[in-house]
Amino acid sequence: MELYKQQDIKIYNTLSGEKELFKPLIDGYVGMYVCGPTVYSNVHLGNVRTFMSFDMIFRYLKHLGYKVRYVRNITDAGHLEDDADVGEDKITKKARLESIEPMEIVQRYTVDFHNVLQTLNFLPPSIEPTATGHIIEQIELIQTIIDNGFAYVVNGSVYFDVLKYNESHEYGILSKRKLDDLIHNTRTLDGQSDKKNPQDFALWKKAEPSHIMRWPSPWSNGFPGWHLECTAMSTKYLGEQFDIHGGGMDLKFPHHECEIAQNQAAKNQAPVKYWMHANMLELNGSRMSKSTGNYINPAELFSGENDIMSKGFSPGVIRFFMMQAAYRSVLDLTNDGLLAAEKGFNRLIDAINLIDHLKASSSSSIDVSAWRQKCYDAMNDDFNTPILIANLFEGVKYINQIKDGKATITSEDLELLQKTMTTFAFDILGLENISKTENNSDKLSGAVELLIKMRQEARANRDFALSDRIRDELAQAGIQLNDSREGTTFSIN
RNA sequence: GACAAGGUGGCUGAAUGGUUAAGGCAGCAGAUUGCAAAUCUGUUUUAUAUGAGUUCGAAUCUCAUUCUUGUCUCCA
Incomplete structure (x- = not known):
């Protein structure tokens, strides 16, 4: 059966000024x-x-x-x-x-x-x-x-x-x-x-x-x-x-x-x-206008080549930022807002990529079906993407809890969790799953992996002067090392 | 000027009469670490523009004030 027979959408109709059942x-x-x-x-x-x-x-x-x-x-x-x-x-x-x-x-x-x-x-x-x-x-x-x-x-x-x-x-x-x-x-x-x-x-x-x-x-x-x-x-x-x-x-x-x-x-x-x-998009609280200079075009926003933002922002972050606001609300484009969106976006993507590594249990301590319907409810209510995203972050919490062993999930529920997260994030919100290291060249990866290995050896020898120098100078070059129990990875800023 | 939409915590942004006002970011604490960062967990503040009113009860309804945005001329 088609999903639309199960999910009733309400749409705000300018003509009536009310949310109406969509038929x-x-x-x-x-x-x-x-x-x-x-x-x-x-x-x-x-x-x-x-x-x-x-x-x-x-x-x-x-x-x-x-x-x-x-x-x-x-x-x-x-x-x-x-x-x-x-x-x-x-x-x-x-x-x-x-x-x-x-x-x-x-x-x-x-x-x-x-x-x-x-x-x-x-x-x-x-x-x-x-x-x-x-x-x-x-x-x-x-x-x-x-x-x-x-x-x-x-x-x-x-x-x-x-x-x-x-x-x-x-x-x-x-x-x-x-x-x-x-x-x-x-x-x-x-x-x-x-x-x-x-x-x-x-x-x-x-x-x-x-x-x-x-x-x-x-x-x-x-x-x-x-x-x-x-x-x-x-x-x-x-x-x-x-x-x-x-x-x-x-x-x-x-x-x-x-x-x-x-x-x-x-x-x-x-x-x-x-x-x-x-509704309209504002820039720093007021109308975007070329004549007043309160203006930024998409290419400048991506590249960071502008006087308004502190850095460039990836298309995925821009998209996530815009989807965090309801379409009928005025949205204010600010540097702080984009920086916050960038972190939130990365957290969401990281959690989704973690699902593959989760282990299933014989029972679920969370109600995945009910949570999934909450995601639909948000979208059914005049496409309320901010509420949908709030629900997706509830999913992020589940994922991390399962990873830490603080929650359990059956293999069926795990599959449903993954399907729901990816469907809403990628198919419906249109976010893209770009892994941090994916677009790095093999040659660069090889070089950084070598440095990571050298740093590990230095740390094993308690030569922290050398290990910290490798870490800090790489950071200066825009490459950040991320330590975890499973080992060290890197990301490029 | 006329008309329309809106003003929610440090930032952002949901919620249209009913218990503790969602979520993200920042902050704080903890886990982790050689120390950090990153990551994860927990968590804080008189947050509903101002003033009055309706109601048992208001972010939500009414009126006034004020500010922002939009439209009235091309504009997503």
Whole structure:
């Protein structure tokens, strides 16, 4: 029997503001759409956190036996630079600055994006569609919305009529905004806007002569509005209605609100059953921003080549750090936090690697099945990874107790313990089991082993001056010796 | 300015009315060691922004104050 028939998941739905029991539209199948990156610069670390949350959710749903189609788009058409009609495509702007083709920019940063995610051990989504590959679908969608009377054409551009829409539907249903408040609070921007009302948003924009990225349409040579691609692609690959739509908190309004409106206007139904929003990543307590210098990109974080952190942190540590916080909470990236995560991560991995060496007994002094269900309970409660990790550390304690002979376990329970630890740590949290010494070259190992042997001999002869010199100078070179009853091993910092 | 989310110990981060507020890190003690480090075990402090209120009972609900973050314009 599939696991999902035994484990009931509750998901916090932004639409209702409550945790709801998760029931897919089609039993056993899950359609999930997540708004992907705009590939006009290196991927933002906060962006990475959002995708990591949904990677974890994807992994857990798959683990439960659901057949999941996970769609995460690549926005390569760029978006309007500002609200005025002189809007310039972000990608076009960058391309002109660097004097290369827009698609060259797209290619470069798509590759960067994929590299970063792969380094962090992400699973690829089922489909990764691009906006530029779905211009025809977007044009068709616009035409439907016009035909249904929710959009109007002005000077070759098409705008969504929010006021008209609000007469028959509720604009603001997701973000809990009232249209009246929006009207009241919208700043009136200078410039000759073609919009009937400031709340209206573009479905199609006529391209200015300087705009390189452009496509023919019934209305003008131009480009699609930025909310449209997600509606077009989610509909194409997941249907007019699907289970989960995710993204960052900052996309709730207006982006996701507009997606709902577009879908309602085109198909007269709500597109998504469960709206999920991941919270923001801060750096030292405040917003990450390139302009203020409070910014770090993934590569700098890995390498340690930055002015913010004291050292580099491995992708596994970054992943563990992020999974220690709930996806709906703000997470503060700090040096202290990462150092703490690094130690905790190593302790967890060390314990998991110890399981193979444990000896089974005729009875168990711990209830492994009950503990295992606690791990599922944590994940079932809106993917509460911090509680899951707390439970995994309970497992760490069991492992060490068994090793010290302070607890016993049967061979069946031992197998269950190992399976549960590795499944949750590696398959679901997506942590990687990288043994400390594994990636050292044989030559280096040979040299260090020789020094370890010499030190042992010195200690046997009580020549502590020599033995301590070997230990200390190796430490200075970044190689730490770890003594234990079983012998001496080394790790490289 | 308007709207939204939040403020939990030295750091981090769970827990939405009910006995001792999870876990990680740091600190302290012990095991181990020639001594350390590493590792393991145990463990501490008036920790729920501030002030009032509702309740038998509040981190959790209400109001006020204050601070942080987000959105309102492209943004994960």
